[in-house]
Amino acid sequence: MDITWVTPVAALIALLYVVYAMSYVLRKNEGSEKTKEISLAIREGAYAYLAQQYKIVGIFFAVIFVLLLYLSFGAKLLTPFVPFAFLTGGFFSGLSGFIGMAIATRANARTAWAARDGLNPGLRVAFTAGSVMGMVVVGLGLLDLSLWYYGLRWYYGSVVGLDQAETIKRITEAMITFGMGASSMALFARVGGGIYTKSADVGADIVGKVEAGIPEDDPRNPATIADNVGDNVGDVAGMGADLYESYVGSIVATMALGVVAFPESPLRAITIPMSMAALGVLASILGTFLVQTKDNKASQEVLLKALRKGIYGSSLLIAIFAAVAVYYVMGKENFGIWGSIFVGLLAGNLIGFFTEYFTSASYKPTRDLSAQSQTGAATLVIGGLSLGMLSTWISVVIVGAAVVAAYYLAGGAMSIARGLYGISIAAVGMLSTLGITLSTDAYGPVADNAGGIAEMAGDAGGLGSEVRERTDALDALGNTTAATGKGYAIGSAALTALALLAAFKDEIERVVRATNPDFSLIANVISVETLTGLFIGAMAPFLFSALTMSAVGRAANKMVEEVRRQFKEKPGILKGTDKPDYKRCVRISTEAAQLEMILPALIAIIIPVLVGTLLGVRALVGVLAGALVSGFPMAIMMANAGGAWDNAKKYIENGHFGGKHSDAHKAGVVGDTIGDPLKDTSGPSLNILIKLMSMVSIVFGSTILVLNQLFGLFKI
């Protein structure tokens, strides 16, 4: 029985939830004139950024679209659907980001206002706004997949007249290249958003906190609106696009691998990833309703428990749903596949837990780090780097164990193809809770913004100090979920990249076997081409991080100069008698982010094509694997070092080691500032790098094979 229809149904349910959640948020009171005004400024800034981003994205998509058109219709190297799938993938990813941000930037003042009634009402507004992002990503992702799935099924089945098995095979061969649009959009949203948010943040901090001595989010700081906009474009739109890519990428990769692994029953093999995603939507929606407490005066711990209840509850539901689905679809003899799914779910939750362990001031590592601020900034920085590096081993062991277990449980001992399918379905399992995990993630910036608005509006704007205390508590909770979310994003990116790597192998073999039926793609580590590829690939995350990090530095400098200029030309700003020009600061970050993003983007696209052409696909496999295995620990290191510095500073601010304005606190601020671009720009951008290089390799695989025959030093 064909139950792939659950996917479009789930997509519709997710989108219906989005409509419900949007109306819930919009019904709330946006507060006083003052809060409305600030919220509007942030919203306008966010839209200005998006408008600018869409311009650049438009140019990029146009160029790639034409190239794909040529490769499809001119060179006949791709199926004719790819260029259009590329556009829809980009469109739906962009639309998710737009809707998510539209609500996030409308929920910030409403959250602050709701916090007047207590922590819980504030949490409900912020979390519901976050859940719009979570659900719109999975809803539109599944909608895009469903449209193409049914379109292609109709085309191959009815128009071309293939039988079911052949139809499914063709569908998955075409769909595996469809992630490129989502990948490209993610590149712009994540990398551009990351540069934006941290250039604004670091710039605002340097002139505001350090030079002028005014607190965070002070309305006198011209960069403060840009800083708040940055939270939205980086942590809402950027994170959403990143996970949209993982979500879609892992599902299509698993479908493609499933057809190869189970040639006798391809429909069943693709039903599993599609239905897992669908069931995840239901579990996530049910989970969101668990996120509340009866107690309007609930403490932060209680709220954190509420959020965890949502995530763990959803995970449990999915595990049960998955058991039924696998048993029903694949039969008792293939029930090991459920084990692979469970392993993925478990790994996601474990990585989240250990990320929190290493970055939260509730645990020993960050507390010890905080103490190192007493001997100055240098020891704090060394300690943070060391903590970040040390934390990598647990994540690597978790992912390594998950990969081995998923491989075996799915039947890797019988057939390698089944093992690879197991790894891939583990990625889908990990991402099946995306609806709710992304909700808790996107909650963070809403709460952060609410705090900013409370600070800027002040008593005059109707938000007294007890509201600011509550928004601070909501913000602190958001920091915890942001750290956990980062670990989850990195872990799922790594598993998705593994799935894409396996899919790349199948894709190359499929193409080459047309002329050479015995071909197997074996990339031997002890061969000069693969080893050289590994070297280049392992270096790529260093290069990519260097570029994104220095981009933040340059963009932050522009911001510093602008703020200094405003302070100098209008001395009334600091006295509070003159209004700063927020828009100019927003424009500076926007333009800098888009400009600085071009070089890293080109590198991510050019390296695989260039290496594949010159050194062949065996070297290209080395590049993809090298980037994955060095990029994964590096992303973890950056995320955890940055998170730990952030919370170490907050720990000092809470009165330890001399508290605010002590020397230890000054050192803490240095650590936090260094961590900012690591954890919010370079680290997350690596998620994109490792997936995008694989996706580019898949899409341009047949092209690379042709170019390699012409120009290659090493050939197949």
Add this chain to the structure above:
Amino acid sequence: MDITWVTPVAALIALLYVVYAMSYVLRKNEGSEKTKEISLAIREGAYAYLAQQYKIVGIFFAVIFVLLLYLSFGAKLLTPFVPFAFLTGGFFSGLSGFIGMAIATRANARTAWAARDGLNPGLRVAFTAGSVMGMVVVGLGLLDLSLWYYGLRWYYGSVVGLDQAETIKRITEAMITFGMGASSMALFARVGGGIYTKSADVGADIVGKVEAGIPEDDPRNPATIADNVGDNVGDVAGMGADLYESYVGSIVATMALGVVAFPESPLRAITIPMSMAALGVLASILGTFLVQTKDNKASQEVLLKALRKGIYGSSLLIAIFAAVAVYYVMGKENFGIWGSIFVGLLAGNLIGFFTEYFTSASYKPTRDLSAQSQTGAATLVIGGLSLGMLSTWISVVIVGAAVVAAYYLAGGAMSIARGLYGISIAAVGMLSTLGITLSTDAYGPVADNAGGIAEMAGDAGGLGSEVRERTDALDALGNTTAATGKGYAIGSAALTALALLAAFKDEIERVVRATNPDFSLIANVISVETLTGLFIGAMAPFLFSALTMSAVGRAANKMVEEVRRQFKEKPGILKGTDKPDYKRCVRISTEAAQLEMILPALIAIIIPVLVGTLLGVRALVGVLAGALVSGFPMAIMMANAGGAWDNAKKYIENGHFGGKHSDAHKAGVVGDTIGDPLKDTSGPSLNILIKLMSMVSIVFGSTILVLNQLFGLFKI
């Protein structure tokens, strides 16, 4: 014709040079009572460290020796020579370090005193002292190789009665495991020395410069002698042991690979690496005599040119010698091997050049970095990390291109074995100039110490301000050569590790083929075991760096507490009326270094054995390759970021951006302090990690195969 006799002859020539250079240094005047006293204190500290290190090393060697005895004579998994070769390798490596340090710590005061007559006399003393280290390493390395080579030749030829080809084959099979002793000693010298030197340096800086406000090398600082001892144990003994390991490892690996690549003429194949090393000794000695200028008032640029003349002159000579040797030994048809050697030489010099480019204040990157200190420590640190990461791509491209070229030039297109031999001989080519490159390296700490002695002795000790200016100039020159030397050490470690990886493959194939003649070790990147191995391997440098970095932090903290205690208990110290207790500080660093080294050491040894046992040799290949491809860029990043911060600070001190005591300078000190453990502890320790894991895998290869059959999840 058999010309392997050139190797022992070259060993003797090198050792004769050592005797000459030692007597040259010792004939110089050690200066006033004051300088003699300080020099003696440093020397005693260095000996105290060595004595402590030898104790730990003794225990470690005893344990491994017993284990090897069992594996050789009990389990019959190794040739009976391995345990004894292990001891000799460790002994000669340790002896080199001892002699090098004995002279370096006797040359420091003599250099300072000679600098009274001008820069050039100071340079001559310091450089000659450094050349003792350079030449004793190559001399004793070749002596150890020669003793075993002739011993085994006599044993297999005369005693066992094998023919020449079979004798050579057996010799190389035995000798490939001989690097383990040198590797183990390098682990202790490099990692322990690295922790020592930076804990003393950072500890002395934090209390001295930051808290008490006294200058570097001030005699009132109780940690100042420990700091000067550290320069010797880290940069002389540590660097020497590191390169001794590369030197011996690359030669034995090339011999082993040569026998596989040229089965019809094994003697010729092993003659090339042996004679290359021998010719390198001659070229290096000739090169050392080029290091001088007629001008006693020469500027720093002139001195740098003199050093370069020595290195480039030696490289050129070796290129010529090698052409003759390859043509004569291997014939016209194999002349491509000369190409591989040349590529290695060129790559070594190029990496050295680019290291200097990225870390010297004469070039744009470090100057730009220095400017970032104006916006505070945070931007300077971000800038330095970014610079370090960016700099990795050039080195990776150089090594990648060198590997591909060396592979092809040696005939990789005909046979993979020849290609791998080409990569390996490129490593020997790069290291053939070791005699002189290590001399310029070991020159640095002597000059640094001379500066320290000049500062401590002062006018009262007969060393006026013009001497301190000269020793500062010599020291600055030493910083440049140290940075270049680090690049060279990393590059040669990477090539050596590649050679060892290829040798590991041959070794495993040899063992398995005894029972399964068709076996080939293919570690496919897209297989779950190899991929998991790659993940674990790529994470290892992160873990190793975290441990060494936090070790420095803890050890430095102990030092800070001790210095604070002394200042508190004897207030006369800071007034100059009471003498600080230097010895206690020396003891603290010594004990901390040895204690903190144990965990990283165990990890480097346990990871390969554990992975090989549980996941099999295909996973183990992944671990070795993963550690190599992520450890190489990481080591470069750390070395270059650290070097650039160091020189950015000096650039500020030379009067830029406000000069000494400005806010920019304070930021510069923070950057420099962060860079210290990166460039002098963690970064160089990675050289050891990547080589040692390969060496352990080779030595315990047959044991791992047996354990894997018993306990493995994945088996061959």
